[in-house]
Amino acid sequence: MIDHLDHLVLTTTDEAACVAFYTGVLGMQLETFGAGRKAFRFGNQKINLHVKGSExxxxxxxxxxxALxxxxxxSRPLAQVIDALQAGGQTIVEGPVLRTGATGRIRSVYLRDPDLNLIEISEYVDD
Structure with missing residues (x-):
């Protein structure tokens, strides 16, 4: 019945800080659509943005x-991701650690966005 995820919705308390994190730190593309709505596009997916109280x-x-x-x-080796995060002053709260992803083993690091959502960035590893 379900093939893949198209988008999800992230609720923020600080739109500017959220946009800066997802575009500046994670490199997603900011998209504006509809009546001034915002989303972060990456690959074939996007994250729609809602501001708390104005959803x-x-x-x-x-x-x-x-809560996410x-x-x-x-899109690059995890070592390069770690270097970029550290160079940008981001705090890695855990990792790298091995985990199980949707299609196999992954190596991950964890950080938090401005709303304290837990963000895991991973690469697939060979067994």
């Missing part, structure tokens, strides 16, 4: 900033 309808029953735990597969 678009329909919305989740209890949209809360900081997202895992992204890096």
């Amino acid at each position: 678009f309808e329909p919305k989740a029953h209890l949209p809360v900033p900081g 735990d997202l895992c992204f597969i890096a």
Whole structure:
């Protein structure tokens, strides 16, 4: 029945800080659509952005900033990701560690976005 994820919605308390993190730190493309709505595009997916208290309808029953735990597969080796994060002053809260992803083993590092969502950045590893 389900083939893949098209988009998800992230709720933020600070739109400017959120945009700076997802575009500046993670390198996603900012997209504006509809009546001034914003999204972060990467690959064939996107993250739609809602600002707490000004969410678009329909919305989740209890949209809360900081409640997400997202895992992204890096487009470059994880060592390069770690170097870029550290050079940009980002704090890695854990990793690199081995985990199990949707299609196999992954090596991951974890950090937090401005709303304290947990962001996992990973690379696939050979068994």
